[in-house]
Amino acid sequence: xxxxxxxxxxxxxxxxxxxxxxxxxxxxxxxxxxxxxxxxxxxxxxxxxxxxxxxxxxxxxxxxxxxxxxxxxxxxxxxxxxxxxxxxxxxxxxxxxxxxxxxxxxxxxxxxxxxxxxxxxxxxxxxxxxxxxxxxxxxxxxxxxxxxxxxxxxxxxxxxxxxxxxxxxxxxxxxxxxxxxxxxxxxxxxxxxxxxxxxxxxxxxxxxxxxxxxxxxxxxxxxxxxxxxxxxxxxxxxxxxxxxxxxxxxxxxxxxxxxxxxxxxxxxxxxxxxxxxxxxxxxxxxxxxxxxxxxxxxxxxxxxxxxxxxxxxxxxxxxxxxxxxxxxxxxxxxxxxxxxxxxxxxxxxxx
Numbered sequence: 001x002x003x004x005x006x007x008x009x010x011x012x013x014x015x016x017x018x019x020x021x022x023x024x025x026x027x028x029x030x031x032x033x034x035x036x037x038x039x040x041x042x043x044x045x046x047x048x049x050x051x052x053x054x055x056x057x058x059x060x061x062x063x064x065x066x067x068x069x070x071x072x073x074x075x076x077x078x079x080x081x082x083x084x085x086x087x088x089x090x091x092x093x094x095x096x097x098x099x100x101x102x103x104x105x106x107x108x109x110x111x112x113x114x115x116x117x118x119x120x121x122x123x124x125x126x127x128x129x130x131x132x133x134x135x136x137x138x139x140x141x142x143x144x145x146x147x148x149x150x151x152x153x154x155x156x157x158x159x160x161x162x163x164x165x166x167x168x169x170x171x172x173x174x175x176x177x178x179x180x181x182x183x184x185x186x187x188x189x190x191x192x193x194x195x196x197x198x199x200x201x202x203x204x205x206x207x208x209x210x211x212x213x214x215x216x217x218x219x220x221x222x223x224x225x226x227x228x229x230x231x232x233x234x235x236x237x238x239x240x241x242x243x244x245x246x247x248x249x250x251x252x253x254x255x256x257x258x259x260x261x262x263x264x265x266x267x268x269x270x271x272x273x274x275x276x277x278x279x280x281x282x283x284x285x286x287x288x289x290x291x292x293x294x295x296x297x298x299x300x301x302x303x304x305x306x307x308x309x310x311x312x313x314x315x316x317x318x319x320x321x322x323x324x325x326x327x328x329x330x331x332x333x334x335x336x337x338x339x340x341x342x343x344x345x346x347x348x349x350x351x
Contacts, residue, residue, distance in 0.1 A: 018126060025122045032121075034093070037114035040160050041096050041107065048160040051081065052109035058082050059105060068247035069235060076169065076193040077116065077162035085112035113160070120164040124171060125150045131175050132332050136294065141345050145335035153331070156274045156324040163321070166194040171328050173201055177220065184223045191231035196325055198227050199310055200303055204329065211297045250313050257312040257319070266317050274320030278304040278327070281334035292336035303329055 039046045054072050057065035059082075066072065090108035098107055128150055133143035157163035169190065176183040190197040202224040208214040209221055238244035260267040282301040285291070304323040311322030339345055 018130060022123055022126050025126065026119065029122065033114060033118040036118060036159055037091075037111060038093055038096060040110050040114050041093065041098055044099065046160070048158065051078070051113055051161060052106055054078055055082055055085050055109040055112065056103050056105045059085070059109075060103075065103070069238065069244050070195060071247060072244070073192075073234060073238065074162055074166075074194050077165045080165070081109075081112045081116050084115055085109060088112065088115065117159060117161075117164050120168050121154060124154070124164060124168040127168070127171055127175065128328060128331075131171060131328075132335070135175055135178070136332055138294075138332060138336065139339070139345065141348065142332070142335040142339050145338055145344070146331050149331060149335065150327070153277070153324060153327045156277075157321050162194060163325070166196050167325055167328060169193045170197050170200055170325070173197070174328065177217070180216075180219060183220055187220055187223045188227050188230070190224075191227045191234065195231060196307070196310065196322070198224060198231070199306055200326060200329070202228065203302055203306055204300065207297050207299045207302070208295075211299050212295065214295075255309070255312055257316045258308070260316060260319070270317045271320035275304070275308060275323045278323045278330065281330045281337060284337050285333065288337075290340075292333060292340070294333055294336065296333055300329060 040048070043050070049071065051071065053065040054067050055078070056062065057067065058078075072078070085108060088111075090111045092107060125147060129143045129147050132138050132146045133140060154164070154167075157167065169186070173183060173186045173190070176186055187198075187201060190201065202221075205217050205221040205224055208217045235244075260271055262268065262272070279301065282298060285296075285298055304326045307322040307325050308319055311319035314322065
């Protein structure tokens with residue numbers, strides 16, 4: 001059965017197959033979108049950052065909606081959201097009381113953001129399964145474990161902003177690393193997506209080049225450095241010549257936010273527990289010293305640590321969310337460890 005499935009996916013029709021699967025999943029999971037959309041409109045109860053304002057700025061040119069750095073330079077998500085805003089007919093939900101002080105375009109801008117997040121979620125999960133099984137060449141059972149855990153772990157990142165599309169773009173880079181030209185293009189353009197992409201991909205490439213002696217990644221590493229330079233140049237030009245400024249949310253940020261309160265339920269739920277999840281696969285590796293035939297380095301533990309430090313800019317309640325950006329890096333290892341210690345493959349074979 002496994003060989004049949006893998007041979008089927010390896011044919012040239014794999015893109016239409018994956019697309020059909022994506023459409024089917026989105027169709028059957030439509031209530032996920034409706035719930036997300038409803039929660040976003042009830043923002044007095046579910047607080048999140050309003051990227052809708054930037055869409056309203058694109059549409060009206062009203063500078064009071066132009067927003068601040070770095071949110072207004074996350075262009076991939078903003079452009080895709082704006083395309084949905086202009087192309088897809090807006091659906092208004094019933095029995096929802098939207099804040100009357102919001103712009104009349106707020107509802108449709110929220111619809112476009114909710115739909116973008118919904119599509120990003122399921123495309124991410126489907127492509128992650130393909131990445132694990134076809135590119136990493138892991139057993140089908142481990143790909144299935146990754147799907148199951150992805151549905152859980154993705155809940156630790158923000159549902160209402162650009163977290164999902166940022167992780168999706170990072171995954172696309174991982175999938176393209178065997179294609180020198182495509183990967184270099186995606187890495188270079190990552191500065192137009194989010195600073196978080198390069199904060200994961202850059203150190204990962206450096207680890208592969210230095211510790212795994214993978215010299216082929218040197219070219220990718222150079223383009224990652226280029227992307228960092230382009231991001232810095234973009235920020236410099238926007239601040240000095242176009243009157244852009246950083247969000248007040250980043251004022252008074254400091255590493256003192258790393259000192260979490262173990263008696264604070266929010267700190268436990270939003271930071272301590274997800275951070276612990278990120279370190280479990282590395283702790284298991286330090287115990288058994290088994291790479292499970294993965295191109296893996298224990299130094300990859302630095303990736304969630306880097307994201308934890310980056311997360312201090314978002315506050316104590318967001319540190320775990322930032323760390324969870326790294327799950328597409330360590331989850332294949334964790335799935336292999338689960339399969340090994342719980343003997344899931346053997347259990348299925350016995351059945």
